[in-house]
Amino acid sequence: AYMSHIGANNVVVKQFSKPLSVIKSPYVLLVAAYIVACLMSLAVSSATGLGVLLMATLFPMMTAMGISRPAATAVCASPAAIILSPTSGDVVIAAEKAGLPLHVFAVETVLPVSICAIIVMAAAAYFWNKYLDNKENTPMERVDVSEIETHAPAYYAVLPFLPIIGVFLFNGETIPGLYLDIYTIVVLSIFLGALVDFATKKFDGRRTLEDLDACYEGMADAFKGVVMLLVAAGVFAQGLMSIGAIDNLLGLAESAGAGGIALMMLLTLLTVAAAIATGSGNAPFYAFVELAPSLAAKMGLNPAFLIIPMLQASNLGRTVSPVSG
Incomplete structure (x- = not known):
């Protein structure tokens, strides 16, 4: 929201559209x-x-x-x-x-x-x-690149990519021992963007702070949509685990005496269904993966045979979930 407000996104579009055209x-x-x-x-x-x-x-x-x-x-x-x-x-x-x-x-x-x-x-x-x-x-x-109005200087094209640069720079390996998570990097990128905007606008602090309102409004939009969905999905997933629904499903699969491939397919389908229902990939996967080694041992299987499809399924299910953040 902030990058759009200060015109950085338009600069990116204008700069990158030329070679892609x-x-x-x-x-x-x-x-x-x-x-x-x-x-x-x-x-x-x-x-x-x-x-x-x-x-x-x-x-x-x-x-x-x-x-x-x-x-x-x-x-x-x-x-x-x-x-x-x-x-x-x-x-x-x-x-x-x-x-x-x-x-x-x-x-x-x-x-x-x-x-x-x-x-x-x-x-x-x-x-x-x-x-x-x-x-x-x-x-x-296609938008005619020449029609895109940009009131910001060309170097603003770097600003929207600051989080990506930060992820590679602060991954703990590029600069040994210096690791920052994506959320910290995004906040830092907003701060750096505001500093650049402040200098570009001839150190007009009032105008810079007024522009930051767009950032706060973007946060509010994300909170009422994305954040509340994440909270609701987390509560629902925890509820399923607390009442024993997931354990019961796995118990049924085990007692049915399913073969290796059938067990793998069943675990994969359960993971997909739980990921779609909860909107979270990690919650159902973390719940199901705990039992994979013991189930694999009983069936004489390599644990990875069960775990890899479940891992892929949890990510796929989250992507198609209507309540995923």
Whole structure:
């Protein structure tokens, strides 16, 4: 909200639209944007954080290049279904329960599945969004770059990308021992953006603070929508676990004497259903993964055989949930 208000997003659109204008098909652009968004998930392991980041950076660029708004928002929402970050909390827990070193689990078992998923979802994004846009006559008009009004200087194009730069800079490895989470980085980016705006407006403090109102209004919009959904989903998920619903479902699966593949499919379907119902990927996965090692031992299976599909299913279910943040 703040980047849009001070004109930084328009500067980004104007600067980046020029080289992208050589690609004539908006659907090819859509696929390219989707792949870029998936790569950004390497740096941002939070699904909600990634969605916010993509809406602030990629979304205005995609719509300016002629991609319809529904298709552009779908691209911003769908990368949360892909697991690329080896430092994501659910990947760390999954590796631990599978009894494998994190780098082995993330690279040798999860990554090949994720690459296959990216290829399939990119193809689906191309054909499905094209079909829906044609079916619903969704307007897809490129914005004439010359018509975009920018009252901000060209260097403002860097400001919307400060969170992405911060994620790579403060990951604990680039600068050893210095790690900041995505939320701290976003707040720091707002502060730096305000300082740049303050200097650009010839140190007019009143005007800078008035511009920051847009940031606070954006926070309020996010709180009444995203934050309250997250709270409600968390309470619901905890309620399901507290009344023993999840334990009962797993007990039924075990007592039914399901075979290895049948058990894996059942656990995967349960994880998807719980993720869609709660809007959280981690809550159902954390609940189900606790029992995977013991179930695998009883069936004579490798725990990873049960855990990897559950891990993918929890992320996919969250992405299609109507109550996901």
